[in-house]
Amino acid sequence: MGTLTKQAALKTATKPLLAGKATAKAATTASAWSLRAMRALGGENVVDVLTRQHRQIRLGFLQAALPGPWRRRNFDRLMRLLAVHEAAEEAHVHPVARKALRHGRELAARRRDEEKRAKELLIALWRTGPDGSGYLRRLNEVRRAVSQHAAREEREEFQALRKAVSLPRLRMLGAEVKLTQAYAPTRPHRLINNEATNKLAAPILGPVDRVLDAVHRRVTT
Template identity: 75%
Template sequence: MALGLMKQDAVDILTRQHSQIRRGFYRAALPGPGRRRAFERLMRLLAVHEAAEEAHVHPVARRALASGSALAARRRQEEKQAKKLLIDLWHIGPGGRGYLRRLNEARRAVLAHAAREEREEFAALRKAVGDRRLRMLGAEVRMTQAYAPTRPHRWVNNEATNKLAAPVLGPLDRARDLVQHMAHRH
């Protein structure tokens, strides 16, 4: 792993992913043969991103920030609502009826949530948690994302279920992804 990547803290990683998610929503809306691939990339990024936040970042914020419990509870509620939209979107798929409308609903919910995280949670974490702890948290985020499920699952929406789901659902999702990828190539 590159040295620069190892120096990134959790806020750096997750903020960069918020930008990738914004672009991902745009690409998943574009017509043409690349739409399915853009959609699958977006869903994968959203799934691993949220898994890491729910398993590591929100619990640290809950403990480290003065209003951490209320803040983490609001973020979890937003994530549950966004996850419902994403699950519906996953079932519709990029070729399904109402896809663009659902994609736009999910985009609005996810990007509003990301903006609130950056403004309220990430900024406060930078002040309350030391650089070393944020870099360690960044390593935890990267590790979780390497094994996390790659699509939204209805009951995986908090610290405990994310940590329990990763070793089970992560490999299953990755096996399904590989099979689907091979099917689309032929």
């Protein structure tokens, strides 16, 4: 066999090996990047992230009901927390529950229906505002709907996710939730209420909402 023929045969024989090494290297790099990103975001599992936010939301309702000069600020903070919290759940958590849990499809559908009803009340509260007539009544309506929804999530969905999904996946999901909340819309939008619409709308409505928030803060301060 000539020298050129040997070199060609050697090159052909090593192609699969090189391709396999390249694929393995890419997978390792992606995995390392994911781990670094997860560590940067705290490595907290998604159930702990969302349960803590449920506590913050319950406190936020109490603060938003208080009279005085801080009511507007407390109201805006509560609206923002509710908006980004639900956006992350709809985009990441309910889809995982639908696939991973027993009766997950029905469970996720019930949570989405609850969120749609709560969002209708939330939009009415947003339009009323902390200085509008009937504010406390609307605030209490939203508080009841959100509290009942959160309790069902923790009892029916979160506990099951802890058992059905591995801890590394729960931690990665926690990182995904935090990333989504960093750019999600900060106010309720009627038609943004499922995985697809949240993922499509967030890069557009999120920045728009944040610009409007900044303008509002300048006007009111």
